[in-house]
Structure formats: C-alpha cells, structure tokens
Amino acid sequence: MSVRSINWYKYAAPANFYPLAGKMIPSLTGITAVLFIMGLYLSFFVAPTDFQQGEAYRIIFIHVPAAWMGMFLYVLMAVYAGLGWAFNARLASMMATAISTTGAVFTFISLVTGALWGRPAWGVYWVWDARMTSTLILMFLYVGFISLQSSIDDPRRADRAGAVLALVGLINIPIIYFSVQWWNSLHQGATIRIANKPTMAPTMLAAMLILLAACWMYSIAVVLVRVRCIIREREREAPWLAEAVA
Amino acid sequence: MLEALKLGCVRGDRRLFENLNFALESGGLIEVRGPNGSGKTSLLRIICGLAAPAEGEIRWQEKNIRSLGEEYSGAIAYVAHQNAVKDELSALENLRISTGLAGNSLSQEETQAILTRVDLSGYQHLPARLLSAGQRRRLALARLLASRATLWILDEVLASLDDAAVELSREFICDHLNQGGMAIIATHQELNLHVGSSQRLDLSP
Amino acid sequence: MFWWLVWRDLILAWRRRADVLATLFFFVIVVSLFPLGIGPEAQLLRTIAPGIVWVAALLASMLSLGRIFGNDYQDGTLEQILLTPQPIYLLVLAKVLAHWLVSEVPLVAIAPLLGVQFGLSQNTLGTIAVSLLLGTPVLSLIGSIGAALTLGLRAANVLIALLVLPLCIPALIFGAGAVEASVDGTNSQPWLLLLAATLIVSLVFAPWATSAALKISVE
Numbered sequence: 151m152s153v154r155s156i157n158w159y160k161y162a163a164p165a166n167f168y169p170l171a172g173k174m175i176p177s178l179t180g181i182t183a184v185l186f187i188m189g190l191y192l193s194f195f196v197a198p199t200d201f202q203q204g205e206a207y208r209i210i211f212i213h214v215p216a217a218w219m220g221m222f223l224y225v226l227m228a229v230y231a232g233l234g235w236a237f238n239a240r241l242a243s244m245m246a247t248a249i250s251t252t253g254a255v256f257t258f259i260s261l262v263t264g265a266l267w268g269r270p271a272w273g274v275y276w277v278w279d280a281r282m283t284s285t286l287i288l289m290f291l292y293v294g295f296i297s298l299q300s301s302i303d304d305p306r307r308a309d310r311a312g313a314v315l316a317l318v319g320l321i322n323i324p325i326i327y328f329s330v331q332w333w334n335s336l337h338q339g340a341t342i343r344i345a346n347k348p349t350m351a352p353t354m355l356a357a358m359l360i361l362l363a364a365c366w367m368y369s370i371a372v373v374l375v376r377v378r379c380i381i382r383e384r385e386r387e388a389p390w391l392a393e394a395v396a
Numbered sequence: 397m398l399e400a401l402k403l404g405c406v407r408g409d410r411r412l413f414e415n416l417n418f419a420l421e422s423g424g425l426i427e428v429r430g431p432n433g434s435g436k437t438s439l440l441r442i443i444c445g446l447a448a449p450a451e452g453e454i455r456w457q458e459k460n461i462r463s464l465g466e467e468y469s470g471a472i473a474y475v476a477h478q479n480a481v482k483d484e485l486s487a488l489e490n491l492r493i494s495t496g497l498a499g500n501s502l503s504q505e506e507t508q509a510i511l512t513r514v515d516l517s518g519y520q521h522l523p524a525r526l527l528s529a530g531q532r533r534r535l536a537l538a539r540l541l542a543s544r545a546t547l548w549i550l551d552e553v554l555a556s557l558d559d560a561a562v563e564l565s566r567e568f569i570c571d572h573l574n575q576g577g578m579a580i581i582a583t584h585q586e587l588n589l590h591v592g593s594s595q596r597l598d599l600s601p
Numbered sequence: 602m603f604w605w606l607v608w609r610d611l612i613l614a615w616r617r618r619a620d621v622l623a624t625l626f627f628f629v630i631v632v633s634l635f636p637l638g639i640g641p642e643a644q645l646l647r648t649i650a651p652g653i654v655w656v657a658a659l660l661a662s663m664l665s666l667g668r669i670f671g672n673d674y675q676d677g678t679l680e681q682i683l684l685t686p687q688p689i690y691l692l693v694l695a696k697v698l699a700h701w702l703v704s705e706v707p708l709v710a711i712a713p714l715l716g717v718q719f720g721l722s723q724n725t726l727g728t729i730a731v732s733l734l735l736g737t738p739v740l741s742l743i744g745s746i747g748a749a750l751t752l753g754l755r756a757a758n759v760l761i762a763l764l765v766l767p768l769c770i771p772a773l774i775f776g777a778g779a780v781e782a783s784v785d786g787t788n789s790q791p792w793l794l795l796l797a798a799t800l801i802v803s804l805v806f807a808p809w810a811t812s813a814a815l816k817i818s819v820e
Contacts, residue, residue: 290767297763301754304408310817311750315764318746318810322768325799329771332795333778387409446680447820470686478677482609484616496605498685 164241164381165390171374178371185364192357206270211354213263215362216256217281219369220288223253227295228320231313241377243309244384246316247299248376252369254292260285280334284327291319305384397421397457398443398547398578404451405438412438413599414451420578422546425569425591428582430599436582437477439599440551443580444474456547470499473545475553479536483525487516487535490524495542502542514538514564529556537565548572548579554587602687603695610699613672620668625707628661632715643720650719651780654729655773658708659740663762665704666744667751669696670815674752683819689812693749697741697808705737721784728783728793735796736776742807743768749814772799 161167193211227249234243264282265275276282295315302308385391397419404414412435420426428436441447443454445461445468454461461468481490488507495502502510511520514534519527524535533556540548548569554562566589569579573591581587614621635653636646673679682692712733713726721729747765751757779792 287767287770290763294764294767297760298750301751301756301760307817307820311814314746314810314814314817315750318768321806322771325771325802326767329774329795333774336778441820444680444684446683466686466688469684472684474680474684476677476680478680480677480681482613482676482678484613485609489612493605493609494681497602497609497682497687499602499687 162239162241164244164385165388165394167241168378168381168391168394171378175371175374178367178374182364182367182371185360185367189357189361189364192353192360197353197357198351206267209263209267211357211361213260213267214358215365216260216263217285218362219365220253220257220260220285220292223249223256223369224288224291224316224323225320227253228313228316231309231316235310235313240306240309240384241381243306243313244377244380245373246312247309248373248380249369250292250296250299250312251376252372254289254296256365256369257285257289257292261289278334278337280327280331283330283334287326287330288323291323295319398580399455399458400443400452401455402452403439403442403449403454405435405442406450407435407438416452416597418595418597420547420580420595421593422576422578423573423591424578424593424595425573425589426580426595426597427587428580428597428599429584434599434601436599437551439597440474440476440549440580440582444472444549445469471545472547472549473540473543474549474551475536475540476551477555479532480539481524481527481532481535484523486521486523487511487527487531487538488520490535491538491542494539498543500542500544507542510538510542513541515561530558530561533557534561534564537561537568541568546577548577548581550579550581550583552582552584554583554585602685603691606682606692606695607699607702610696611703614699614703621665621703621707624661624665624704625711627664628657628708629711629715631657631660633718636718646719647721647784650716650721650725651729651777651784653719654712654715654780655732655736655777658705658712658733658737659766659769659773660762661708662705662737662740662744663765664758665700666741666748666761666765667758668704669700669741669745669748670752671748671757674819679752679815680819683815689815690808693745693808693811693815697738697745697811700745701738701741705733705741709733709737725780725783728780728789731793732776732779732789732796735793735800736772739772739796739800739803740765740769742803742811743772745811746807746814749811749818752815752818772796775799 161170189211193208197208197211199205227246230242230249231246233239234241234246261282264285268277269275295312298315299308299312302311382391382395399419400417403416405412416439418426428439430436438447442449445454448462456464456468456471480494482493485493488504488511491511492502492504492507495507508517508520511517514537516531516534516538519531524532527535533553537553540550550569554565557565566587569581569587570589570591573579573589632653635649639645639649670679673682683689685692709730713730716726716729744761744765746768747761748757750764751760754760775792775796779789779796782789782792
C-alpha cells in the first residue's frame with residue numbers, strides 16, 4: 151500500500167488514532183529498549199575516560215539528551231497545542247497535554263543530572279550559568295502549563311488556554327534565554343568558568359546521539375500511551391470506545 | 397436577517413442540541429423554551445458570538461457572524477442572567493458608561509429620561525449595590541432601551557421583575573418589534589406579546 | 602470608547618481605594634522585611650537593593666492582577682465589554698492602562714523613597730524610578746495574559762503568579778540590572794534600552810494574546 155493511498159486525515163479522529171497508537175507502542179518500546187542498552191553500553195564502557203574530569207563526566211550522556219528533549223518537547227507541545235486551537239482538533243490538543251508531562255520529566259532529569267555533574271566537576275551542585283538557569287525557567291514554563299490545564303474543568307477551555315500559554319511561552323523563550331545570557335555574562339565571577347564540555351571523541355558523540363534517539367523513541371512511546379489514556383478519559387461517552395476497549 | 401444553520405452545541409460531555417435551524421426577519425420574535433439545563437443560555441451566547449457552536453453557523457445578512465466581527469456586535473444587544481451592573485457606580489453612571497462604551501454616548505438628560513421610563517428616577521444617584529434585584533434588572537432593561545441595536549437577545553429578562561416591570565418590558569419589546577427590530581427571548585414565563593410573527597423554539601430533550 | 606473604559610476603571614478603583622492601597626502597603630512591607638531578615642550592614646544592603654525592589658514590585662503586581670478582569674467577569678460586565686463594536690485589542694489596552702495607572706504607578710512613586718532605606722545615591726534612586734516606570738507596564742501587559750487565562754478559576758491569584766512570573770524574568774533582569782549598574786557606577790543605559798525594547802514588544806504582542814485568552818475564558 152503506497153503512502154499516498156493512506157488517508158492521513160482519518161487519523162485525526164481519536165476513534166481511528168486510538169488503535170493505530172495501540173499497534174505502534176509495542177514496537178516502539180522494543181526499539182527504545184535496544185537503543186538504551188546500546189547507548190548506555192557505549193557511554194559507560196566504550197567511551198574513553200576524560201582526562202580532566204575522570205569517570206564522573208559520563209553523566210553528561212544522560213544530561214545532554216535530557217536537556218535537548220526538554221526543549222524539543224516544549225516546541226512540539228506548543229505546536230500541537232497551536233494546531234489543536236487553530237483547527238479545533240481535539241486530538242492535537244490531547245497530544246499537547248500528553249507531551250507536557252514527558253517534557254517536564256526530561257527537564258527535571260536534566261536539572262538533577264546537571265547538578266550531579268556539577269558537584270564533581272566544579273565542586274558545587276548548582277551554579278547560575280546561562281544554560282542551567284534557562285533550563286530552570288523552562289521547568290517553570292512546563293509547570294505553569296500543567297497547572298493551568300489541571301485547574302480548568304472544561305476540557306476544551308483547558309486545551310485552548312494551554313495553547314495560548316504554550317505559544318506565549320514559545321515566543322518568550324528566545325527573549326528569556328537572551329536576557330539570562332546577558333545577565334550571566336555580566337555577573338560572571340572570575341572563580342568558575344562554566345560550560346566547557348569535554349572535547350568529544352567520536353565514541354562519545356555516538357553514545358550521546360544513540361541515547362538521544364533512545365529518548366526520542368521513549369518519548370513517542372510514552373506519549374502515545376498517555377494520549378490513549380487521555381482519549382479514554384475524554385471520549386468515555388463515545389460509542390466506539392466501548393467496542394475498542396472490550 | 398438572522399439565520400441559524402445546523403447549529404449544534406456540546407457543553408462538557410453533554411450534547412445539548414444539534415441540527416438546529418431557524419430564521420428571523422425584521423419585526424420577528426423567537427421564544428426559546430426548555431427546562432433548565434436544556435441549552436437556552438448556550439444558544440443565546442452562540443447567537444451573540446460569545447461562544448462558538450460545535451457545528452453549524454449563524455448568519456447575519458447572509459454573512460457568517462465570525463467574519464463580520466464588530467459590525468455584528470454593533471447590531472445586537474444582549475441581556476444575560478447577570479445584570480452587568482457595577483456596584484460602585486450609580487444607576488446614572490452605569491447607564492452613561494455602558495452606552496458610552498457601546499459607542500452611543502448619551503447626554504445627562506437623555507440618560508435621565510431613559511431611567512424615568514424604566515421607573516428608576518429617584519434612584520439614579522444611589523450606588524447600584526443599594527438597589528434591589530428588581531431595580532438592577534430594570535437598569536439592565538434601561539441599557540437595552542438606550543442601545544440602537546436591531547437584534548435583542550434576552551435571557552430570562554423577566555426574572556426578578558414585579559408585575560409593573562413585566563408589563564413595561566412587554567411594552568418595550570413590542571415597541572421594538574413594531575419599529576422593525578428583532579428579538580430572541582429565552583424564557584420560562586409566557587410572554588403573551590401581540591406581535592406579527594412569533595416563533596417558538598423548544599429545546600426540551 | 603477606549604477612554605470611556607479607562608475612565609470607568611479609574612472611577613471604580615477610586616471607589617475601592619482600600620484594595621489599591623493594600624497592594625502598595627504590601628510592596629512597602631516586603632521591601633522593609635529584607636534588611637530585617639538580612640542585617641543592616643550598609644554595603645550589603647546597597648548590593649541587594651536593586652533586586653529586592655524589583656522582586657517586591659513583581660510580587661505586589663501579582664496581587665493586583667486578579668482584579669484586571671476578575672470583577673467584570675463576576676458581574677457580567679466583561680461580556681458586555683466584549684460585545685461592544687470595538688476591537689478587543691484596544692479594550693484590553695484600555696484595561697491594562699487603567700490597571701497600570703492605578704496599581705503600578707504608586708509603586709513607581711514610592712520606590713525611590715524605599716531606596717533611601719538602603720542608602721542609595723540620588724542617581725540610583727532616579728534609576729530605580731525610571732526602570733520601574735519602563736518595567737511596570739511590561740508586568741501589567743504580561744500579567745493581563747495570565748489574568749485572562751485564569752478567569753473564574755479557583756486560586757486564580759496564585760496561578761496567575763505561577764504563569765506570569767517566569768515570563769517576566771527578562772524585565773526583572775533588565776530592570777534590576779539597570780539599577781545595579783547605577784549602584785556600581787557603570788552605565789545603566791544599555792539595560793534601560795533593553796527594558797524599553799521589552800516594553801515595545803510586550804505592547805505589540807501581549808494585548809493580542811490577552812484578547813485571545815479572554816475569548817477562550819468567556820466561552
């Protein structure tokens with residue numbers, strides 16, 4: 151069956167998307183597991199020891215992909231929310247809600263691993279460098295989105311309000327990042343020169359990219375699981391659901 | 397000329413109505429009936445343009461109200477369950493400011509005259525929080541009279557009015573319709589208006 | 602019609618003066634708490650003053666934001682305002698202007714006086730006033746987005762703060778930065794210019810987001 155012959159629009163309806171997602175989840179989970187095992191093996195056993203930071207630096211193999219995922223997922227969340235608002239597409243809005251939790255989790259992981267990296271590398275758990283501070287603010291943006299949606303009872307209002315907030319946040323992110331950089335560059339003490347990642351050996355880069363791919367597969371799988379839950383919750387009156395679940 | 401085509405409304409999980417169609421011409425009246433929770437207020441809000449329908453559209457002079465925007469807003473006047481009365485302002489100030497906001501500034505005398513018509517003269521300088529529920533409803537009516545809207549959209553306008561005020565409202569609505577205006581009224585009570593064309597829309601399930 | 606709305610809000614605020622004054626006193630109290638919490642050592646106070654004045658201004662603003670649309674939403678006036686034949690963008694600007702005049706300008710006026718508690722120079726006191734003058738409209742504009750999104754929700758005030766404070770961080774950085782530059786003796790102009798740029802961007806985009814949020818919340 152050629153790609154052209156699949157009617158993609160039909161999957162915009164929750165009723166059709168639900169079984170499709172259900173079929174995709176097991177294979178995605180499998181791929182995720184494989185990629186994680188490969189990536190972690192490379193990170194912990196194959197990549198060379200950094201001569202400056204010793205073994206502790208290996209946490210960046212989790213920290214960096216997590217940080218990237220936090221940012222990508224925010225953009226994706228805002229895009230889905232925007233589409234759900236502009237086209238009145240419920241499923242897109244449900245995707246945005248589903249993505250928000252995963253994005254927040256990755257951002258949190260990135261903050262924690264960043265702190266754990268900081269301790270052996272620079273002696274303190276937290277430094278207010280531009281990147282970590284921006285990640286913290288991204289965390290606040292996620293928390294705001296999730297809180298707003300959970301405070302609103304009417305699901306469509308929650309969807310649209312979330313869309314406005316996510317899009318406003320998206321536009322603000324470059325401004326916030328710029329202002330934090332400016333703030334940081336002027337306040338930089340002579341003490342700590344931050345953000346010098348170790349120079350990348352090819353195996354290190356490979357490990358990081360594989361783990362990034364693993365995080366992507368994980369995100370897709372977990373978001374699909376979550377969106378199926380959301381569909382079941384919101385469409386509980388719909389007749390197709392009773393058959394699909396049985 | 398107001399038209400509704402295949403209107404559908406969903407509130408939360410519940411389907412309130414679907415495939416609703418009606419048309420309203422100059423001088424016409426539609427009475428919307430139905431028990432509490434049947435969607436009367438939702439329908440009226442959709443007609444105002446405050447809410448979007450789940451399906452279907454509303455047309456004013458053959459054009460979708462979404463595309464008309466302010467042109468449509470200028471042609472309608474809406475009285476909701478709430479009176480839209482600011483407690484800290486006096487009746488006179490409330491009326492002057494709401495008409496000023498709607499784009500028809502009235503002079504002191506004209507505002508006074510309208511308040512007299514709804515039987516609020518003597519109370520015009522009191523802060524609105526001191527007025528009774530019936531008096532505040534009459535203030536909402538005054539706002540209606542002061543507007544130059546063609547289409548009146550009224551939600552339970554007779555609620556909390558005493559008999560004299562109910563009589564007054566009937567009179568105002570009839571006058572409005574006779575002068576070529578239109579009205580859509582959601583009500584529990586019988587209106588008993590002697591007007592030319594009157595339709596009834598029943599939203600009971 | 603724009604000026605009718607501004608005028609109306611000003612009259613309403615005047616008749617409910619107590620609410621407005623409460624916000625002002627909150628600002629004063631918060632700023633005064635810091636020396637009590639940290640100690641009266643002059644050099645330290647001078648260093649922390651810019652940040653404190655600015656953060657206190659942010660927090661005090663959060664208290665007043667619920668009122669921009671809250672009262673009108675409760676009594677049905679907001680719907681009527683949305684049904685007037687005016688672009689909602691302008692109506693939002695009118696309400697934000699009124700809010701700024703009533704809730705923020707007093708902060709701008711009193712902040713230099715509070716700066717005296719921290720032993721700041723005349724020049725710095727002036728910079729405080731200018732930075733707040735440029736920055737508080739940004740707080741009102743971005744705050745109005747939060748206020749519009751949270752209409753009618755429980756614990757709306759806290760939620761507004763949660764949504765709006767991260768978005769106000771650039772204004773905080775530029776504003777406090779300007780005052781700090783003045784304390785250090787360096788040029789505060791670049792900071793103030795950045796703040797002015799933030800103001801212009803907010804002025805153009807925020808009312809649009811707020812009007813979208815109002816239509817969503819009122820539906």
